[in-house]
Amino acid sequence: MTKTPVGLIRTVLGPVNPENLGITMAHEHLLLDITCYVQQAEAASDRTYRNTLIKMDNLGNLPERFQYSLENMTLLDEAAAIEEAYKFKLAGGQSFVDTTSGGLIGRDPLGLARISRTTGINIVMGSGYYVWQSHPEDMNDKSVESIAEEIINEIENGVKDTGIKPGVIGEIGCSWPMHPNELKSLEAAAIAQKNTGAAMTLHPLGPREAKDQILNVIQKAGADCNKVIFGHCDHYSDKDDLLNLLKAGCYIELDVFGWEDTSLELIMPSARFGNDQERIENIGQIIEMGFGDKILIAQDVCQKWQYQRYGGKGFDHILGNIIHRFKSSGFSDSDINNLLINNPKTAFAF
Numbered sequence: 638m639t640k641t642p643v644g645l646i647r648t649v650l651g652p653v654n655p656e657n658l659g660i661t662m663a664h665e666h667l668l669l670d671i672t673c674y675v676q677q678a679e680a681a682s683d684r685t686y687r688n689t690l691i692k693m694d695n696l697g698n699l700p701e702r703f704q705y706s707l708e709n710m711t712l713l714d715e716a717a718a719i720e721e722a723y724k725f726k727l728a729g730g731q732s733f734v735d736t737t738s739g740g741l742i743g744r745d746p747l748g749l750a751r752i753s754r755t756t757g758i759n760i761v762m763g764s765g766y767y768v769w770q771s772h773p774e775d776m777n778d779k780s781v782e783s784i785a786e787e788i789i790n791e792i793e794n795g796v797k798d799t800g801i802k803p804g805v806i807g808e809i810g811c812s813w814p815m816h817p818n819e820l821k822s823l824e825a826a827a828i829a830q831k832n833t834g835a836a837m838t839l840h841p842l843g844p845r846e847a848k849d850q851i852l853n854v855i856q857k858a859g860a861d862c863n864k865v866i867f868g869h870c871d872h873y874s875d876k877d878d879l880l881n882l883l884k885a886g887c888y889i890e891l892d893v894f895g896w897e898d899t900s901l902e903l904i905m906p907s908a909r910f911g912n913d914q915e916r917i918e919n920i921g922q923i924i925e926m927g928f929g930d931k932i933l934i935a936q937d938v939c940q941k942w943q944y945q946r947y948g949g950k951g952f953d954h955i956l957g958n959i960i961h962r963f964k965s966s967g968f969s970d971s972d973i974n975n976l977l978i979n980n981p982k983t984a985f986a987f
Contacts, residue, residue: 640930640979642986644834646732647792647804648759649750658759659731661981664808664838664868664892664935665952667722667735667752667760669712670743671939673770678705691947699942700898709941715748721944722756725952732759733952734935734985736808736838736868739764739787740771746801761985764791764803765829766822767840768810776818784825785832792833805985806830806837808868811851813843823851827858830865834987838866838890845878852885862886866933866984869893871910876922883928888984891916892935894959895943895950913959917966924972933984934976 642655678684686705689695703709712718722733737744746762753760765788766772788806795802809826810819823839830837837860841851848867855865863886870889873879879889897912923932936943936954945951950958955977963973 640983642983644987646759646761646982646985647802647835647987648732648753649746649762649801650753650759653759655982655986658978658982658985660729660956660977661732661734661985662725662730662935662952662955663734663866663933663981663984664736664890664937665733666712666737666937666939667718667733668715668743668745668748669737669939670710670741671771672707672710673741673768674704675707675710676704678702691941693948696942696948703899703940703942711743712939712941713743715751717944717946719752719755720946721938721952722752722758724945725956726756726758728953728956730758730953730956732761732981734761734763734805734838734981736763736805738767738808738810740766740773740776742767742771744796746796746799750801761804762796762801763805763807763838764788764796765806765809765826767808768812769816769819771810772818772822779821781821781825781828784822785828788826788829789832792829792835804835806833806835807866808838808840811839811841811843811847813841813847815847815850820854823854824858827855827860830855830861831859834861834864836864836866836985836987838868840868842869845873848878848882852882852887856885864984864987866890869910869937871916871919873919876919876926879923880926883923883926883931886931888931888933888980889923889928890933890935891920892933892937894934894936895954896937913962917959917962920976921966921968924968929972929975930980930983932976933980
């Protein structure tokens with residue numbers, strides 16, 4: 638049964654009725670700087686990727702070496718973002734949840750507003766803090782209470798002097814094992830969720846124990862699990878690993894459609910995200926388990942190799958390449974509408 642959303646969707650251009658959200662990608666990035674992940678390659682030949690521009694003659698190898706490239710790890714060009722996002726709109730898409738949070742990863746409220754005005758796409762902006770490598774220099778000095786107040790203030794009054802309000806808390810970075818400042822950030826985000834009612838979206842990686850630890854922290858802090866989204870659940874092939882989250886009321890998100898050519902495990906040793914067919918089958922199994930209203934999907938576009946201008950699959954990969962595969966795998970129209978429309982509008986309304 639489709640749930641009735643309570644509240645409004647907070648976008649960078651103001652509140653939107655949930656019924657107008659439409660087809661939504663629940664975890665994307667339009668403007669972003671994740672050079673915090675860039676590593677020094679061991680092999681001399683791989684070090685050439687560090688400052689090399691993306692070209693046709695290196696694109697084939699880049700997804701396996703993405704963590705060595707400064708150029709790849711930045712999405713800074715508004716015009717390029719508009720071009721890529723508009724392809725999503727032409728495919729029928731209507732809304733993005735941009736999960737770029739605060740800190741040093743380049744969250745850009747005014748830039749997102751310009752992209753939204755130009756494309757006509759609704760954009761929900763994030764808040765809080767990502768992984769410890771991206772935290773501001775004064776993160777050690779921040780308390781749980783001060784971080785929570787910061788998030789709450791942004792949601793109620795807008796980011797700094799822009800007046801633009803986040804519509805989701807996150808993505809909140811949770812490494813494995815979790816850094817002390819990430820634990821602080823997570824607890825603060827949960828407190829902010831409790832106080833605002835906004836959805837909280839998480840970047841959790843690690844074994845089942847990692848998910849259990851996160852769930853324990855946010856429940857103790859009083860978060861409403863019905864407004865909590867566990868991202869990057871693609872690497873859990875054993876559905877029992879997700880049952881405790883689903884039974885608690887959380888959403889699970891399979892958000893790396895199109896990533897099968899990468900080696901994420903090089904920077905995330907516990908990650909094994911599989912391929913799109915496995916994702917489709919996993920979603921089907923979760924629906925059969927009775928949790929079809931608790932699944933969100935996306936492509937997590939966050940690097941240049943994913944742009945169509947560089948030969949990537951882009952923001953419209955799910956709409957252009959996956960929907961027909963859902964149907965051929967036995968998904969009903971109702972199942973697909975839940976994934977694309979009904980679940981997002983319920984998850985992000987407050």
